Amino acid sequence: AQKITQTQPGMFVQEKEAVTLDCTYDTSDPSYGLFWYKQPSSGEMIFLIYQGSYDQQNATEGRYSLNFQKARKSANLVISASQLGDSAMYFCAMREDDSNYQLIWGAGTKLIIKP
Amino acid sequence: GEEVAQTPKHLVRGEGQKAKLYCAPIKGHSYVFWYQQVLKNEFKFLISFQNENVFDETGMPKERFSAKCLPNSPCSLEIQATKLEDSAVYFCASSQSDSSSYNEQFFGPGTRLTVL
Numbered sequence: 001a002q003k004i005t006q007t008q009p010g011m012f013v014q015e016k017e018a019v020t021l022d023c024t025y026d027t028s029d030p031s032y033g034l035f036w037y038k039q040p041s042s043g044e045m046i047f048l049i050y051q052g053s054y055d056q057q058n059a060t061e062g063r064y065s066l067n068f069q070k071a072r073k074s075a076n077l078v079i080s081a082s083q084l085g086d087s088a089m090y091f092c093a094m095r096e097d098d099s100n101y102q103l104i105w106g107a108g109t110k111l112i113i114k115p
Numbered sequence: 116g117e118e119v120a121q122t123p124k125h126l127v128r129g130e131g132q133k134a135k136l137y138c139a140p141i142k143g144h145s146y147v148f149w150y151q152q153v154l155k156n157e158f159k160f161l162i163s164f165q166n167e168n169v170f171d172e173t174g175m176p177k178e179r180f181s182a183k184c185l186p187n188s189p190c191s192l193e194i195q196a197t198k199l200e201d202s203a204v205y206f207c208a209s210s211q212s213d214s215s216s217y218n219e220q221f222f223g224p225g226t227r228l229t230v231l
Binding site: 033035037043044045047050091093095100101102103104105106107108 | 146148150156157158160163170171173174204206208210218219220221222224225227
């Protein structure tokens with residue numbers, strides 16, 4: 001079974017609008033972390049935001065916030081006021097503390113911001 | 116250094132040839148991870164090291180892939196007798212400690228391996 005599911009292969013969003021990228025996960029480990037990375041067309045991996053399973057508040061980093069709904073096992077990334085430079089692949093990943101720290105990845109969502 | 120360095124940037128090999136990729140983790144980071152990304156899609160975990168010791172090798176196709184992290188040398192990932200399906204971008208990532216709390220993995224720029 002997939003541990004990380006990103007149901008949106010691609011999205012088009014108008015510049016300046018907010019966008020939500022979906023991520024659901026599956027784990028029985030009570031201690032885990034969820035990560036979002038951005039991969040522009042140039043190929044590098046850029047860390048965006050992290051949410052720990054025991055964190056009480058949703059993580060925020062500038063225009064990025066993570067809508068963490070633990071009971072539903074979802075960790076959606078919200079980008080406010082999207083910019084043309086946000087066009088990229090976005091990957092959700094999970095680290096289970098019982099799994100030797102490797103990251104388990106979703107298939108990614110390709111986000112295209114329209115001017 | 117302050118960034119994870121990977122060399123070479125691009126590598127082209129004929130099927131059956133050997134390929135060797137290198138990774139220098141961020142100074143002071145104890146953990147090194149190798150991931151394979153095929154066609155800009157999902158990442159597959161290959162192997163991780165804690166300093167020079169193999170930490171987790173559950174993702175390694177052992178018959179042709181091997182990896183090392185020796186003291187005072189870059190880590191390496193070697194593929195003997197490459198196959199067409201090995202064509203991918205290989206990312207190395209490093210992280211600071213074995214804390215079970217937040218532990219960001221910092222990624223290198225990747226090595227694009229093309230097997231012809």
